[in-house]
Amino acid sequence: MRGDREVNEGPFRILIVGGGTAGWMSAAIMARLLPKQHYSITLIESEEIGTVGVGEATIPQIQLVNAVLGIDEDDFMRATQGTFKLGIEFVGWGIADSRYIHAFGNTGRPIGRTPFQHFWLRGRTLGELATLDSYCLNAAAAYAGKFTRGTDTRSKTLGGLVHAFHFDAGSYARFLRHYAERHGVRRLEGRITHATRDGDSGDVASVALGDGSRQAADLYLDCSGFRGLLIEEALHTGYEEWTRWLPCDRALVVQSAGGADITPYTRATAKQAGWQWRIPLQNRIGNGHVYCSGALDEDEASSVLLDGLDSAPLGDPRSLRFTTGRRKAFWNRNVVALGLAAGFMEPLESTSIHLVQSAIERILKFLPNGPIRPADVEAYNAQTIFEWERVRDFIILHYHANARPEPFWQQCAAMPVPDSLTAKIDLFRANGRIERFHEELFSEAGWLQVMVGQGIAPLGYDPFADGPSDVELREFLALLRQTVSRSVATMPAHAAFLAEHCRAA
Template structure:
């Protein structure tokens, strides 16, 4: 039975089947397509559901996303992929966070760890206690009180002890890995669970004349594919969600004008570091991502301020090892689809939107997009209200990440290029302005719903870029400064000792693969 559904967002009526979805067609492979295929196959393994993935060898994938945030650990665990097998299959290394170089001013650096700084002192949060002593000139740098930051600085890595009672020992980690190898691993996983892989290029998308839903896909060789739900993993072009359904795109270039990247792989000349490095350059920033077998490198820049040739020269001149492939140019527009779920189509990955590579959110957004699909499609019966909820949550998530990325640029104090002056002086979203003002006032870490980055991450960027609160919590003055200094020194000493005890990152990787 079909029911007529009116969406307030587009004020159009169309027919949506009230019967369970029996077939899902995924358009596009790569990381997004095979993440979706593997997760859907696992999640709906007991349902009568057919999953097809169609991709064409003629259409390449972007495939440069090699750094992640900690959430990917949960995905691999859900799929039952052992960490040791994942690392061996993808050439992965561990990631404790990101080191930022030259972002506030040339010659300065700071670290964004996947962890808190310090630990509560009595009933007081650590940061205002540190701030009091910092204002007195009696505190070490904030990152000295974070174990993962200390390990990263020393090139060391150890996995957190889940049974640890000391909050200093609690931290998260992520990975660097070869995205194309990860896609192959997930493809093997998905096909072993019944996902049908179809090699072919979609030449035409036909719509249902009554509902406007996607009705079928025509391939160049004449084959026809029909599904009840279509997942668009076709990359920036958005073959289904945009070129066919014309969902619309929200352009954020006025806040994030970086629109190009030149990427290249290089030989690794030293032991891999357990973190990503992001170095600010004249018109953007350079990433350096260490894998076991090579390094990933790229220069993300604003084409209004730099041309491709100069960007490529700057990238190649900064490599630690010899390049192993030709540099690739990528162009993009920061922003998001106005809906990631429209009619009977869900967009994932670059088809859904793209903010920029800073803070490694691209693969994470694929994962959370899949999670929203599963959350709001529990019984495989589409519900218009749930679709609207999913779109609302997706928008919130993108906007929160957008604000976090803008923060990195807004607080810079560089005055050496037009790009950095523009980024410092530009108007910013009201939601971000409110956060900055709250922190500047008294150190409050204002949070909204559906934040992807925890308060500690915001603190790392505020502090690293030199934003200091004008005052701290009044009840911190109830603690004697000398006593407080002794407590903080014990914390710093415990962190330094624990970091020194951890093995070198390369040693840890070698031992993991021997066990």
Template sequence: MEKQRTPDGGPLRRIVIVGGGTAGWMTAAPLGQLMARVDPKARCEIVLIESPDIGTVGVGEATLPTIRFYNRTLDLDNAEFIRKTQATFKLGIEFKDWGHLGNRFFHGFGEFGPAIQNRSSVMHWLRLRSMGGMDSHEHWSTATVMALRNRFVPPDGDAPSAANAYSYAFHFDAGLYAAYLRDYAMARGVSREEGTIVDVSVRPGDGFVTAVTLDDGRRIEGDLFIDCSGFRALLIEGVCKAGYHDWTHWLPCDSAQAVPCDKTAPLTPYTTSTARSAGWQWRIPLQHRTGNGHVYCSGYTSDDEAGRVLLQNLDGPALGEPRQLRFKTGMRRKTWDRNVVAIGLSSGFVEPLESTSIQLIMDGVGRLIELFPDKRCDRHLANEYNRRMAQQYESIRDFIVLHYKLTARDDSEFWRYCSGMSIPDTLNHQIELFRRSGRVTILDPDGFAEPSWVSLLLGLDCWPQRLDPLLQQVDERALRTHFERLRQAISQTVDGMPDHGAFIDRYVRAEPLQRARP
């Protein structure tokens, strides 16, 4: 029997990124920065192939606070980035009609006050609430109070205070962001090839991809191929047949329509998610327009009806016709297979309810750099990459499923399905632990933190039946005094902040675009 050939070792000499858009250029930028610092004799060439005939999805315009660390790693000028991408600031997400009609709650970025005797502030708040006389926990979230008053300044100071007890992210035009990173990457040596891939060559024996051929006959060879081809998954599925974990039984939405509209005042520093009869609608305010979309399940409503609901609930005139999107929630069984790594939509898709798509791109390229291979693409590196990506995907999946499962809505067949559906054992454990003890467990250290889970659990009316008995060690009167002082400090601090729109106009206002991007 012939022994399978082991790929030759040695450093990578060329990385080929298949696909542009947000995923492609967010991958190319840090790789270009990394290689620009390497000795030219040992430098790895980076080539990105982008087809002018294939559009990008472009629904991921809201982000999580970690986008700031990605930008900082690239040494981007924050003010320039905001102006170039028509960005605004994001303090969290406002949820409307989730859980029950008329419900409203906020998922803010930040804590609900400092821990007390090694127990979270919320646990102590729950104890006081059970005794009566406590307002909503949202009064102790600086980000939430800021958002509801349309105020914004970046956190200030090093000593813990209400002036820095919050974080923030951005809303931006994903197309403009990709173009901004394209210029950044190409300035650091990344080359761009325009064309459509019509053939893929693989090495006999081990199935490693060796080259791709473009429609004009050019053949581009490489040692490592990064699949940023979106839902097409040209290499990871088309060539490697990595397989797919289908999660539509937990996340049944399979369609979306997206359309921008004229911007309206006030310029809110948060995303809005409004539950509809067969899904939900997003609203993302940018400097030059407002992004909107309707995510829905085609089994419970028609495309025409979904489009009507979307257009009927815009703040201003639509800037074009809604763009139709189809998807299947889930993830690849392997996101790194042989010498192919999938990043972005080619690796999987969890609907944009909590703005995780760009987060998964950042973490995908970050882990690739951390586990950077040589030409052999050792399978143990790939296994570790796949383990960590799977853990993150599953944690995000559970957090999104939580939004649907904890509903009391019975006004439509869709919501009746969601309330009655089975859920992953991991999520069931997290819900029941909180319901029975008020404790939150975090299964993925890189996933959503305790305050985020608390915001959703309480916002969806999941209340603990019992509390940690050690909470009784804190004097009730002293505890109430502490919470009242903290609430006043937050309120007074936010009162002194400028309006979100005024802050942007003063410091980071972008030049008007001639035409709003669809």
């Protein structure tokens, strides 16, 4: 690794390889936050190769990106055909026709230190059978097709609505590109033919472009998509596959006409060997069918997708192949992989763009301005592996805890899952407890909704939930339900909110 760098050698050079969401998000955030006298940022992309062009549903943490960049949310929504997202509805994942929502934000509220689910579980023993949705502002607003900003809904009882976005992936990358270029990022157009490595250190020394020119840097961000141009093709980092737990390996993607219901949530509908997403934008609907090629051929998968649309397709389905898993190291020598170059997890919980965002935060935390130190690299990799594995567990949970009859689903139900997930399920099953470790992405409320939604029933609840009398408990639960329904009644319809605040051209 480069160890001879002096401050007077000029700015530390960051070269971003790839201009999809990962590349331009990295460029925009770094250009905004890094002092220009110490860091230079260049991005190379190839219009001829293009981007994967999917990635349209997000989670609430993305608001932090807008805040850091100083982006006005309405401008951003207009530029990207954006709609608001309050959660993900899962249809048919438990028994056939089952339906639940993993909504952002709180469900109910704790009493003292005892989490809400214990009171809800005790309530069920008293015949209080209302579902979790009735205690969750986000879920109730989503199902009612309502939306307003969280600041208008915040109450002492429940907190406010918490939202993320659906947007057009291509428009989003262009939006970030304009921002990054305005903030000093140098963009080079061209196809990288290969990378050369330093004979002594083994680091990437430069990348060569089709026109014969070369670009060298101190740190390379590999945002080149599935192929991993630097992390894999140049450094042979290796890939850890997770297909034994997440067997889907294909997606068919198609857009369909707008005008259908603009739900303020994503829908994920289980199918015979995979699942189908529906992401409503202002001008069209994004749809895709994630499936296992070992259980379904492409023609069948295409029929499933097209049969499941609720508006006319706007073209033929496009096919994408993937292998679920991660690079053995996310940061190897002087290369950090982000986005699809880092690995792949299917978009069931809309986590990939978030993993790019959190990788950028972490790069900034461990960013060198001189030699790259192994301790920084090790800490970066350990934290990123932890984060990815916990997200992986959450996605496996949806597959594993199912009650569907098809052979694909029965195999998923029977498969041994990672110990970390078994521990989570066992803990919940015993007494309804959920533990969140370190900087795990998903909250207790998220795990609760998915575990209950997928049919995992706890055998007991925390004894502290026996504190209130039966009457007090019933009153507490009724008050929460009332607060939710009254609050939702005052909210505008999602479509009306979009039309008033951020209608796209």
